[in-house]
Amino acid sequence: MTVAIILGGGAPNLTLMSGALAALEERKARFSAIAASGAGMLVALLYAAPKGMTPAEALKSTKNMGVSDEIYRWFSINFKVFHKPGLLADQFRKTIDPYLGLLPQDSPTAQFVHDWFRLVAATFTPSDLSPTSQGLCAAAPWIEDAVDFDKLKAAPYDFYLNAFNLAERKMRTFEKNEITASHFRAALAFPFLYSPFMLDGDPYIEGSAVDTFNFEALLKDRQIYKRGPIKTLVVFDVLGFDKILHAPNSLYDAWVQSIMVPFVSMAKDDLKIFEREHESKHPRLLMGCGVLGRARNQG
DSSP states (O other): OOOOOOOOEEEEGHHHHHHHHHHHHTTTOOOOOOEEETTHHHHHHHHHSSSSSSSSHHHHHHGGGSSOOHHHTTOOOTTTTTTSSHHHHHHHHHHHHHHTSOOOSSSSSHHHHHHHHHHHHHHHHHOOOTOOOSSOOSSTTHHHHHHHHHHHHHHHHHHEEEETTTTTTTEEEEEETTEEEEEEEHHTTTTTEEEEEEETTEEEEEGTTTTTOOOHHHOOOGGGGGGGOOOEEEEEEEGOOOGOOOSSSSHHHHHHHHHHHHHHHHHHHHHHHHHHHHHTOOSEEEEEEHHHHTTTGGH
């Protein structure tokens, strides 16, 4: 049976997706193809090509991407993921990150200490941000430390991620044999958070900003049929959860909600359209909300 999995966008729920996929990995689940977009790309890459870890270890380690609760309560910005842009900022991080990386995060106390030093470092990082900047943050300077893109090419399944080409005004789908850190950055360039990323001379933005799921990569790309027609499609539909919408507790949280509110509606509509168009071809459709609910405590 050919089983494919789709991991959609939704950065606030990245660890939930990671926990669900870690639970499936522990149960020896295997897939013929993976399609991802937005934050789901990172989860998929950590599963397919983690650097220096097993897939389960890499997925569970995403909890360390979050900020210590004791710090986040009064400073609700994830300074461990979103970094200041600029050449000076890059040089500063390259100098200080090896030392910060020595600090453990294996207990709540250790994580508080680690994250406190990270916050101090982030505060003193220089930046070239200005009113003419096209985005707030540097383009994921940490991705090469987490993902081995050469290993991805040897994955025993098809792998796809998408990005929207602003020059051509169309979605592009990239396969495992061509995906590099630059492709990831192009596919993660959510407007305002990141500047459009230049790839092969064209500007790109995040694929999930236009299409919350990457159904097209699996269903319209003829390459998938090398492994036979899809019989089971697992969809991680975290964006379809109304529960991720809540009254904001800070200005930053209000801004996050302004992004998530339309995403939730888009995800619901996309999933309904998919069901109407393809359910007869894929009789066993597993909705991600059920999978994620059962795996919530796995990572």
